[in-house]
Amino acid sequence: MGEKSQQKKKYIIEKARQVFIDKGYRSVTMKDVIDACNISRGGLYLYFPSTQEIFLEVLKQEMEVADDVFSTQVGEDSTAADILELFFAAQKAELLNTKDNLAMATYEYYYAHKPDGKDNFLREQFEAAVEALTQLIEMGVEDGELYAEEPQIAAEQIMYTIEGLKIGLLTMKLTEEEIDKQLHYLLQGLGLE
Amino acid sequence: MGEKSQQKKKYIIEKARQVFIDKGYRSVTMKDVIDACNISRGGLYLYFPSTQEIFLEVLKQEMEVADDVFSTQVGEDSTAADILELFFAAQKAELLNTKDNLAMATYEYYYAHKPDGKDNFLREQFEAAVEALTQLIEMGVEDGELYAEEPQIAAEQIMYTIEGLKIGLLTMKLTEEEIDKQLHYLLQGLGLE
């Protein structure tokens, strides 16, 4: 597959991404993607054989982007508390545009395919976040900046709460205020602010 | 509509419930329900015009059952701490059979229909739980049994965490252990155990 082909594939993934954001995973049809891409029926099949394949590629790309975000988040000589604040700010930002997220589609995907622990993008993301957070908290505790008896569980709880907020945003009408309140409370629980 | 009609409707709702549990909301077809009910194509249309109507009825029935559960949960002369433990036990039980829940279907439904705050079953359930929990915590604080600076926010956080665990169960492979750990941690946060 040539350079141009690769570009087209990227283009399709980009367009399809929006479709998955709008309609979730299960109810997206090849036709939806075709229409979104303004290509012909057969055209899409040159690149992808099914919506599942498309979705997996969308996820893969999402993962790469997510990794980038993580790496840029780390400052130079900032304290654990500083980084934590940044982390929470980033989480808030992500939450606020959750409506424009693949979150729901991803939930649907893993509910539909019930795959084992392996190859589960959601779990990978979740665990990576928990691990990073745990290290941060441990650093903060060592430095005496913040307080947590069980950093790992605290980190998990933070992430579950954020996950709860996410699904709340997707299905109830959470306001920015409500989110702020919760994130704040989580920070307080670590002895910050 | 006669007595018999009412019975049939109930029967359909019951059977449809399982279908929504298995397949979520969006990808359920009238045919799925027809097959599950072993009735004729035309038969279903006598009672429901669409899967949405069926799902709403399923939800309505679910709500009634849920209310029943809540009312039976409250003991007589038990302390707030006792009731809290019961509440957490009930939450754990519900979480453990989340796979056999309408949770995913409900998420999908509200994501698909993005209804305003009104008529949102999820939010109603959530807020009712938060309110009950808040009162419990307040009672416990008054009695000196437990500790919480901001009972309302604490209650919300507990519920968001539980919501996070729920979606985690549906899409990742959370173990009972992981759930226990989190619920325990929440209770500890209230100064219990």
Added chain:
Amino acid sequence: MGEKSQQKKKYIIEKARQVFIDKGYRSVTMKDVIDACNISRGGLYLYFPSTQEIFLEVLKQEMEVADDVFSTQVGEDSTAADILELFFAAQKAELLNTKDNLAMATYEYYYAHKPDGKDNFLREQFEAAVEALTQLIEMGVEDGELYAEEPQIAAEQIMYTIEGLKIGLLTMKLTEEEIDKQLHYLLQGLGLE
């Protein structure tokens, strides 16, 4: 399936039969049958899931008809020679409307599906004819009406020749004369005419 359903199925088989006669087996599409039957796209699928199923039903019906023909062919107190003449006349009649036959479709079907000896309609028909013919010849030989050293092989040869004439009719332009000549010659080989 009700009485009416059975009738419709018969109707479809009848119409489909002509399609198979016209187009053979492999290139017949569900659409072809739908058009021939003047029914809706979905309608056909209520009765048959594929052209193969339809063709098998067509064949089955064909077999029943064929059996009927055989049984009516036998006279009362006629000699073997008489019956043989009848048999050849019947074969000639069948050959002459071979163009309106399922022969080619059947050939294609068994070429495409290469089934083992079992369930092979062609072979069954062929062997039944050989057996009947063998018995006739044996009777004739006993009665001194005709001559054949190896009745079974003679019968087979007659049937292979007829098979050869059939494919000749389907693919070259055999004339009635050419057929007559051959059938005559076969009879002569048995010492008749």
Added chain:
Amino acid sequence: MGEKSQQKKKYIIEKARQVFIDKGYRSVTMKDVIDACNISRGGLYLYFPSTQEIFLEVLKQEMEVADDVFSTQVGEDSTAADILELFFAAQKAELLNTKDNLAMATYEYYYAHKPDGKDNFLREQFEAAVEALTQLIEMGVEDGELYAEEPQIAAEQIMYTIEGLKIGLLTMKLTEEEIDKQLHYLLQGLGLE
């Protein structure tokens, strides 16, 4: 068209031949040929506009090869009986690899296109064989080596039987034994063996 072009055309015909052997005529698609040749979609169209054109070329080449075979079959000072035996041996050999033959495809082709007597490869082949056979038999009769009252019709009958065996091989499961038995019987009919 250059030398190289000619070579490529030959290559395509060769590869396509196998496709026609495997799938018959009607259900072969341009894509089948493209895949078999490992050339580009556009590439094939440079040489052939349709499967029909390809098949005709395949047949043409087949004819040339067939002619070659015939010419090499004739010995020097051998008797008619000798040559007949050779002829039957050749027929048997051809029959035995009928499965790897274009026979079925050719049948399908002429059934699909129902061309008049002209340009019918099958008929040409058939008639050429009949003529050669007739001459052989006449020679044999003159030399007193074999017996036949009507050499032409006898020759035709032999060829029809062979044709019948051929279609039998393609669609029923004829064994080598069954073929032998028939070929033998044909020779006996001529007073040989």
Added chain:
DNA sequence: CATGAATGAGAGTTCATTCAT
């Protein structure tokens, strides 16, 4: 010459919905 991306027609299949019985 040769490639393979692109298109769109058309076949296969499923289902929501209607309607005569």
Added chain:
DNA sequence: GATGAATGAACTCTCATTCAT
């Protein structure tokens, strides 16, 4: 009320054919 046959819209997928490179 209840049935299930019938329809047609919508979706999936494949391929003949064209065309820019």
